[in-house]
Amino acid sequence: MTTQRPALPQHxxxxxxxILGTLVVVLFLLFWEGLERGWWADLLRPLLGDSADRWAIxxxxxxxxxxxxxxxxxxxxxxxxxxxxxxxxxTEYALALLLAIVVGTPLGLxxxxxxxxxxxxxxxxxxxxxxxxxxxxxxxxxxxxxGLASKVLIVFLLAVLPIAISAQSGVRTVDPRLIRLASSFSxxxxxxxxxxxxxxxxxxxxxxxxxxxxxxxxxIVIGEIYGSAAGVGAMINQAGSRFQTDKVFVGILxxxxxxAILAEIVRQVERRVEIWRxxx
Amino acid sequence: MVALSDVEPQTWPVPQSAAARxxxxxxxxxxxxxxxxxxMLLIWELSARTGLVDPLLISSPTAVARAGYTLFAxxxxxxxxxxxxxxxxxxxxxxxxxxxxxGIxxxxxxxxxxxxxxxxDTLxxxxxxxxxxxxVIWFGIGIWSKVVVVFLGAVIPIAISAHSGVKTNExxxxxxxxxxxxxxxxxxxSIILPGTVPFIFTGLKYGSGRALLGVVAGELYAATGGVxxxxxxxxxxxxxxxxxxxxxxxxxxxxxxxxxxxxxxxRFEIWRPKLGSAA
Numbered sequence: 001m002t003t004q005r006p007a008l009p010q011h012x013x014x015x016x017x018x019i020l021g022t023l024v025v026v027l028f029l030l031f032w033e034g035l036e037r038g039w040w041a042d043l044l045r046p047l048l049g050d051s052a053d054r055w056a057i058x059x060x061x062x063x064x065x066x067x068x069x070x071x072x073x074x075x076x077x078x079x080x081x082x083x084x085x086x087x088x089x090x091t092e093y094a095l096a097l098l099l100a101i102v103v104g105t106p107l108g109l110x111x112x113x114x115x116x117x118x119x120x121x122x123x124x125x126x127x128x129x130x131x132x133x134x135x136x137x138x139x140x141x142x143x144x145x146x147g148l149a150s151k152v153l154i155v156f157l158l159a160v161l162p163i164a165i166s167a168q169s170g171v172r173t174v175d176p177r178l179i180r181l182a183s184s185f186s187x188x189x190x191x192x193x194x195x196x197x198x199x200x201x202x203x204x205x206x207x208x209x210x211x212x213x214x215x216x217x218x219x220i221v222i223g224e225i226y227g228s229a230a231g232v233g234a235m236i237n238q239a240g241s242r243f244q245t246d247k248v249f250v251g252i253l254x255x256x257x258x259x260a261i262l263a264e265i266v267r268q269v270e271r272r273v274e275i276w277r278x279x280x
Numbered sequence: 281m282v283a284l285s286d287v288e289p290q291t292w293p294v295p296q297s298a299a300a301r302x303x304x305x306x307x308x309x310x311x312x313x314x315x316x317x318x319x320m321l322l323i324w325e326l327s328a329r330t331g332l333v334d335p336l337l338i339s340s341p342t343a344v345a346r347a348g349y350t351l352f353a354x355x356x357x358x359x360x361x362x363x364x365x366x367x368x369x370x371x372x373x374x375x376x377x378x379x380x381x382x383g384i385x386x387x388x389x390x391x392x393x394x395x396x397x398x399x400x401d402t403l404x405x406x407x408x409x410x411x412x413x414x415x416v417i418w419f420g421i422g423i424w425s426k427v428v429v430v431f432l433g434a435v436i437p438i439a440i441s442a443h444s445g446v447k448t449n450e451x452x453x454x455x456x457x458x459x460x461x462x463x464x465x466x467x468x469x470s471i472i473l474p475g476t477v478p479f480i481f482t483g484l485k486y487g488s489g490r491a492l493l494g495v496v497a498g499e500l501y502a503a504t505g506g507v508x509x510x511x512x513x514x515x516x517x518x519x520x521x522x523x524x525x526x527x528x529x530x531x532x533x534x535x536x537x538x539x540x541x542x543x544x545x546x547r548f549e550i551w552r553p554k555l556g557s558a559a
C-alpha cells in the first residue's frame with residue numbers, strides 16, 4: 001500500500017536494475033538452451049572427457065527456450081489448441097472468485113462486526129484456514145465429479161478465506177473514535193456500519209482479494225491437474241505424462257502471464273481506491 | 281474513554297475492569313465457540329444417521345473417529361505419517377536454511393537483489409505447484425519430488441519476508457554503526473538480523489502453510505505413500521471416513537505448526553520495547 005510513485009527510469013539505480021536483471025535472464029536462457037543443444041558438453045569435452053556428457057540433457061527432460069517458444073506459437077496461433085483450455089480455466093476461475101467475493105465480503109464484515117458471531121464461527125474458520133484446502137480435493141471430486149463445479153468449489157474454498165479474514169480485520173481496525181463520533185450524532189448501528197465501517201474496510205478487502213487471486217490460481221491449477229479433462233492444468237498434466245516438456249512449459253507460461261495480469265488489475269484498482277486517502 | 285463507550289452499552293458492555301472483561305470474553309468465546317462446534321458435529325452426525333444425506337458421501341463424526349482409531353491401532357497409518365513428516369521436515373528445513381540467508385542477502389546487497397529479482401519475482405507470481413508435472417519428470421515419484429515441491433512452496437515466502445525485513449531496518453541505526461566503524465559482520469549480526477526476526481517469523485509461518493500444501497498436492501499428484509496419498513486413495517475407494525480423518529490430520533498439523541511458530545515469535549520478541557504501531 002505504498003503511495004510512492006515508482007522511481008523514474010532514468011534513475012541510475014533503476015537503470016542498473018534493468019541492465020543486471022535483463023543480463024541474468026538472458027544468461028539463464030542461454031544456459032538452458034545450451035544444456036539442451038549440448039553446447040556446454042561440446043565445450044567441456046576437451047577438459048572433462050566423457051563425463052562432459054552430463055552437460056547435455058535430453059529435450060524431454062528440460063526442453064529449451066526455442067522449443068518452448070515454437071510450441072507456444074503453434075499452440076496459440078497455428079493449431080489454437082490452447083484456447084479452449086484457457087477458456088475453461090478462465091470460466092471456472094472467474095465464477096469461483098466472484099462467488100468468493102460475494103460470500104466472503106459480507107461474511108467477513110459480519111464476523112468483524114458481531115463479536116458473538118465471530119466466536120461461533122471461529123472454530124470452523126480457524127480450522128479451515130489451517131488446513132491445506134487442497135486436501136479436500138478428493139472429497140470434492142466424490143461430491144461433484146470432474147466437471148466445472150468441483151473446480152469452482154475448490155477455488156472458492158481457497159479464495160473465500162483470505163477475503164473474509166481481511167474483511168474481518170478491516171472491521172476490527174476501524175478507528176473507534178470515528179464510531180463514537182457517529183454514535184454521538186445518534187447514527188444507528190446500520191448507519192455507523194454503512195458510513196464508517198464499510199468504507200474504511202475497503203483497503204483490507206482489496207488486500208484480501210489480492211491474496212485470493214493468488215490462492216485461486218493454486219486451486220485452479222491443482223484442481224485441474226488432479227481431476228479434470230479440460231483447462232490449462234489438465235493440459236499441463238497430460239503433456240507432462242507424455243513427456244511433452246515444451247507443452248508443459250507453455251502451460252506454465254500461460255499461467256504466469258495470467259497471474260501477472262490479474263495482479264496488475266488488482267494493483268490498479270487498489271491505487272484508484274487509495275487515491276483519496278491521505279498517507280498515514 | 282469509559283464514559284464515551286457507555287454511550288452504546290448494547291454493543292459494547294463495559295464490565296468493571298479490563299481484567300474482568302477479558303475473563304468474561306474468554307468464557308464467552310469458549311462457550312459460544314464450543315457450542316457452535318458441537319452443534320455442527322451433531323448436525324453432521326444426524327444428517328448421516330437419519331439418511332438425510334447419503335453417509336457414503338459425507339461419512340459422520342463417529343465414523344471418522346472410528347476410522348482414525350482403527351488406522352492407528354492397526355499401525356497402517358505409521359508409514360504414511362512418517363513419510364509425509366519426513367518430506368515436510370526436509371523440504372521446510374531446507375527452505376528455512378536457504379530462504380532466510382537468501383532474503384537477508386538480497387535485502388542487504390542491492391546488486392544481488394537485481395540479479396536474483398527476476399527469478400524470485402517470477403516464482404512468486406506462479407503457483408509453484410504448477411511445476412509439479414515437471415518436478416515429477418525430474419525427480420520421480422519418490423520422496424524427493426515432494427521434498428522439492430515443499431521446498432519451492434516455502435522458500436519464496438520465507439526469502440521475500442526476510443528481504444522486506446532487511447529493507448525496513450532503521451537507516452539511522454545503520455548509519456550509527458557505520459560511523460563507529462562496525463564491520464559488515466557486526467552490522468549484520470547486531471542490527472540487521474535482530475530487526476529482521478519478526479519478518480522472518482512471518483515468513484516462516486506463511487511458509488509452513490505453503491509447505492503443508494506442497495505435501496498434500498505432491499502426494500495427491502504422484503506418490504506411493506504419505507497422508508496425501510492416503511486421502512487420494514480413500515477418495516477413489518469412497519472411504520470418506522478415512523478421507524476426512526486424513527484431512528483432520530492436516531488441520532491438526534497446520535494448527536500445531538502455527539502455534540509453535542507463534543510461541544517462538546513471542547519468545548524472540550520479549551526483549552523488544554512496545555512501540556506504537558509495532559504490529
